[in-house]
Amino acid sequence: xxxxxxxxxxxxxxxxxxxxxxxxxxxxxxxxxxxxxxxxxxxxxxxxxxxxxxxxxxxxxxxxxxxxxxxxxxxxxxxxxxxxxxxxxxxxxxxxxxxxxxxxxxxxxxxxxxxxxxxxxxxxxxxxxxxxxxxxxxxxxxxxxxxxxxxxxxxxxxxxxxxxxxxxxxxxxxxxxxxxxxxxxxxxxxxxxxxxxxxxx
Amino acid sequence: xxxxxxxxxxxxxxxxxxxxxxxxxxxxxxxxxxxxxxxxxxxxxxxxxxxxxxxxxxxxxxxxxxxxxxxxxxxxxxxxxxxxxxxxxxxxxxxxxxxxxxxxxxxxxxxxxxxxxxxxxxxxxxxxxxxxxxxxxxxxxxxxxxxxxxxxxxxxxxxx
Numbered sequence: 001x002x003x004x005x006x007x008x009x010x011x012x013x014x015x016x017x018x019x020x021x022x023x024x025x026x027x028x029x030x031x032x033x034x035x036x037x038x039x040x041x042x043x044x045x046x047x048x049x050x051x052x053x054x055x056x057x058x059x060x061x062x063x064x065x066x067x068x069x070x071x072x073x074x075x076x077x078x079x080x081x082x083x084x085x086x087x088x089x090x091x092x093x094x095x096x097x098x099x100x101x102x103x104x105x106x107x108x109x110x111x112x113x114x115x116x117x118x119x120x121x122x123x124x125x126x127x128x129x130x131x132x133x134x135x136x137x138x139x140x141x142x143x144x145x146x147x148x149x150x151x152x153x154x155x156x157x158x159x160x161x162x163x164x165x166x167x168x169x170x171x172x173x174x175x176x177x178x179x180x181x182x183x184x185x186x187x188x189x190x191x192x193x194x195x196x197x198x199x200x201x
Numbered sequence: 202x203x204x205x206x207x208x209x210x211x212x213x214x215x216x217x218x219x220x221x222x223x224x225x226x227x228x229x230x231x232x233x234x235x236x237x238x239x240x241x242x243x244x245x246x247x248x249x250x251x252x253x254x255x256x257x258x259x260x261x262x263x264x265x266x267x268x269x270x271x272x273x274x275x276x277x278x279x280x281x282x283x284x285x286x287x288x289x290x291x292x293x294x295x296x297x298x299x300x301x302x303x304x305x306x307x308x309x310x311x312x313x314x315x316x317x318x319x320x321x322x323x324x325x326x327x328x329x330x331x332x333x334x335x336x337x338x339x340x341x342x343x344x345x346x347x348x349x350x351x352x353x354x355x356x357x358x359x360x361x
Contacts, residue, residue: 009318018218
């Protein structure tokens with residue numbers, strides 16, 4: 001007898017079981033850091049950084065500091081405001097020595113893996129068209145991802161991450177594995193993607 | 202109505218785990234989600250209209266918790282999906298293949314597909330649990346089905 005899709009689905013996923021022990025004594029306030037802090041050497045070779053303004057700060061020894069990490073800790077944005085003078089310093093570090101690729105190649109296909117995803121984007125990107133993905137983190141920052149091709153080979157991919165704060169203001173972004181011209185403009189897929197997400201750079 | 206937390210855990214933990222797993226794709230995180238969901242139930246005084254209402258509430262909380270885990274940059278104890286699947290006892294190769302292909306769908310399609318085929322919710326009920334419009338649910342369901350059909354071919358029935 002032919003099984004329905006529901007029957008097939010339920011049979012396939014009936015193998016999932018939670019751990020048996022669930023203690024009600026566990027503290028709900030267990031800390032889980034949202035942004036894992038790691039130490040990096042700050043390097044920028046081969047990567048373009050773009051910045052616009054932003055707000056949202058915490059106090060630290062006479063300075064108001066705002067810090068935002070990109071996915072995989074690839075990028076750190078820091079905004080420091082002197083509480084006396086009001087002067088603001090903005091800095092982006094892109095960790096080019098330890099970049100985590102948002103893409104994996106398996107069986108000559110490209111899979112987008114950011115944010116726990118595993119999306120086959122092989123047919124979705126080209127030298128003129130970027131794959132676009134966005135998600136909002138717990139702090140309300142919206143992360144936009146663009147992935148495109150710089151050439152015909154599977155390995156010829158490039159990517160960029162651009163972050164907007166909860167107020168809708170762009171705070172920064174970077175692109176990697178893609179060439180930029182003397183004006184800082186990227187390849188066709190990157191510029192088309194940035195235009196699509198509304199990134200002003 | 203209310204049932205005690207231990208009874209709720211016994212009755213719903215596997216369903217909550219399955220829903221959370223569809224979002225996290227990681228058993229350790231899904232277990233954490235189940236724990237947090239049951240703790241929240243334990244601490245709330247909310248009364249439910251009936252068991253269906255309770256189940257939908259628990260699923261909604263678990264799904265939101267799982268999304269929060271996914272959005273966090275800090276995800277611990279991640280085991281590759283294929284490695285975790287080796288610990289599961291599938292009834293058939295077709296079941297294993299279906300499991301894998303569902304897990305390869307984008308998150309927003311996975312959870313809609315799960316609520317429809319596993320929990321047997323209607324489009325309207327899925328929309329209410331996920332807090333999205335009916336048309337959005339229909340689109341996600343339709344695209345998710347189409348992607349599964351493309352991958353699974355004759356192992357997945359058309360128009361079901």
